[in-house]
Amino acid sequence: MAADAAAESTSSVWKDPGLVKQYLLQARKGLPLAQIQLDVMMRVVAGAKNASELGEQPVRNFLDLGCGDGILAATVLDRYPQARGTLVDFSMPMIQAAVRNLQAFSKSLHISSVDYSDPAWFDIISAHAPFDVVVSGFSIHHQPDPVKSQIYLDIFDLLEPGGVFVNVEHVSSATPYIEGLYDDYFIDSLWASQLTGSEAQTRDQVAMDYRKREDKKANLLAPVELQCDWLRRIGFEDVDCYFKVFELAVFGGRRPQPRGEDED
Numbered sequence: 001m002a003a004d005a006a007a008e009s010t011s012s013v014w015k016d017p018g019l020v021k022q023y024l025l026q027a028r029k030g031l032p033l034a035q036i037q038l039d040v041m042m043r044v045v046a047g048a049k050n051a052s053e054l055g056e057q058p059v060r061n062f063l064d065l066g067c068g069d070g071i072l073a074a075t076v077l078d079r080y081p082q083a084r085g086t087l088v089d090f091s092m093p094m095i096q097a098a099v100r101n102l103q104a105f106s107k108s109l110h111i112s113s114v115d116y117s118d119p120a121w122f123d124i125i126s127a128h129a130p131f132d133v134v135v136s137g138f139s140i141h142h143q144p145d146p147v148k149s150q151i152y153l154d155i156f157d158l159l160e161p162g163g164v165f166v167n168v169e170h171v172s173s174a175t176p177y178i179e180g181l182y183d184d185y186f187i188d189s190l191w192a193s194q195l196t197g198s199e200a201q202t203r204d205q206v207a208m209d210y211r212k213r214e215d216k217k218a219n220l221l222a223p224v225e226l227q228c229d230w231l232r233r234i235g236f237e238d239v240d241c242y243f244k245v246f247e248l249a250v251f252g253g254r255r256p257q258p259r260g261e262d263e264d
């Protein structure tokens with residue numbers, strides 16, 4: 001696995017080893033309906049079209065943006081073990097976790113320490129493009145809206161025609177009341193996911209930790225409908241929110257193939 005030099009980042013919250021540990025051991029494990037989100041992601045991924053001579057292999061080369069410990073990449077590789085992957089993150093503790101978790105695939109992966117809010121990211125990652133699949137999990141929502149839509153445009157340009165983008169993402173609630181329902185739902189899921197025994201926290205303790213998590217302060221959430229509109233305007237097709245429960249959404253689209261090349 002090769003690594004690029006890290007660019008200066010705009011947000012440092014995910015570089016804190018304590019937050020990374022808390023996220024990987026608690027928040028990610030207690031995330032409501034996480035397996036369904038991955039299943040929906042993989043159904044969209046399976047529809048990627050490319051010029052592959054393998055025919056049955058829609059994923060030859062993928063990008064995981066804001067890879068964390070590599071959970072999305074691992075899901076793609078579990079199904080398509082021959083795929084090559086580029087994983088991008090700017091947090092050393094996360095990159096170290098991804099390297100550990102994906103050791104078995106080390107020869108076909110490139111893990112890049114890059115800040116994708118820095119426009120230079122595009123040229124760095126272009127060297128590994130085009131991708132037939134781009135996935136991202138709970139990462140882009142830390143960017144202001146103009147940067148989010150610029151990243152979606154960059155992803156469009158990095159995709160092969162026929163390739164797909166799937167964002168498993170934290171999006172905004174329509175009203176504060178609905179945000180309250182989401183918070184309660186997440187807290188219940190975190191509470192239920194704990195190991196039982198003397199270490200187990202009460203629901204109130206879980207709720208307190210949830211509300212004061214450092215990464216919450218770095219959230220810049222946008223409605224999924226708005227983000228799907230940006231994707232359509234950029235030129236993606238088959239754009240939809242494929243799955244959503246409160247603030248947890250799976251959405252994306254496909255870069256069109258030139259006319260006449262997309263027929264089976």
Ligand SMILES: C[S@@+](CC[C@H](N)C(=O)[O-])C[C@H]1O[C@@H](n2cnc3c(N)ncnc32)[C@H](O)[C@@H]1O
Nearest residue numbers: 014066067068089090091094115116117137139
């Ligand atoms: C909530 S974690 C999600 C990790 C993983 N994708 C998952 O689904 O569990 C967000 C990840 O995005 C990364 N990230 C956030 N902003 C980033 C940026 N500007 N450039 C690179 N990585 C970023 C963080 O370091 C962190 O690993």
